[in-house]
Amino acid sequence: MEMIGQNAPLVSYLRVDARDDHLGIEPQLAAIADFVELFGFEIVAEFVEVGANSEAERLDLRPVLAKALGQARDLKCPLAVAELDRLGRNHTFIAELAAPPVQIIIIGREPSASPLMLSAYALSGIQKDQFGRRRRKQAINNLRDVGQQIRAIHKKTEADRFALEMLPLIEPLRAQGMSFMKIAAALNRRGVPTTRGRAWAPGQIRAILKRIAQIEYDRRDGKCPADFASQ
Numbered sequence: 001m002e003m004i005g006q007n008a009p010l011v012s013y014l015r016v017d018a019r020d021d022h023l024g025i026e027p028q029l030a031a032i033a034d035f036v037e038l039f040g041f042e043i044v045a046e047f048v049e050v051g052a053n054s055e056a057e058r059l060d061l062r063p064v065l066a067k068a069l070g071q072a073r074d075l076k077c078p079l080a081v082a083e084l085d086r087l088g089r090n091h092t093f094i095a096e097l098a099a100p101p102v103q104i105i106i107i108g109r110e111p112s113a114s115p116l117m118l119s120a121y122a123l124s125g126i127q128k129d130q131f132g133r134r135r136r137k138q139a140i141n142n143l144r145d146v147g148q149q150i151r152a153i154h155k156k157t158e159a160d161r162f163a164l165e166m167l168p169l170i171e172p173l174r175a176q177g178m179s180f181m182k183i184a185a186a187l188n189r190r191g192v193p194t195t196r197g198r199a200w201a202p203g204q205i206r207a208i209l210k211r212i213a214q215i216e217y218d219r220r221d222g223k224c225p226a227d228f229a230s231q
Helices: 025-039 063-075 091-097 115-175 180-190 202-220
Strands: 008-016 041-050 079-081 104-106
Touching: 008 025, 008 063, 025 041, 025 079, 041 063, 063 079, 115 180, 115 202, 180 202
Parallel strands: 008 041, 008 079, 079 104
Antiparallel strands: none
């Protein structure tokens, strides 16, 4: 930024928040004073806002900032702040502030920050927030997928374990040539419950034997499982 000339008017805006000691009043004053001396401005009005909500999305929630912008507009001079976050942390709100006719100078970024440059800063912040939200959403989805995979593995493990436990009871009956229906009836007569504590049905016997065949296939790694489509 080139020398503007002696006594060029400038409105300064400072914001402090007791909950956020990121940039106190003294560092802001020093930054603005150095800028004024370097580029030949004269501070004609100074506004200090205390305890304002930095996430505010409307100018009516930032009365001191509104007054500072109004003063700069009336005097047709720039408004200077030490850092972008002194205007706020809501990037959509900052983008709206970038509209003419007030030029806002961000001393800590680029001394010649035009409305277009301020819009670029705000857009960059918005894109960063959107990227962060996308990453968080993706991370949540990844965790959900992992959780589903873990539940599926647990469910399969429990089903395999139950099938192996039932094999010594079912296999001798199957060796006698009994149909799935007769095996189910035999288990019901013995009072053997299913995993859900209910009576056996032929389809459940078939599912148990098919699962056993799949377990054996996985162990042998290459031999197709037996077909239990027929009774």
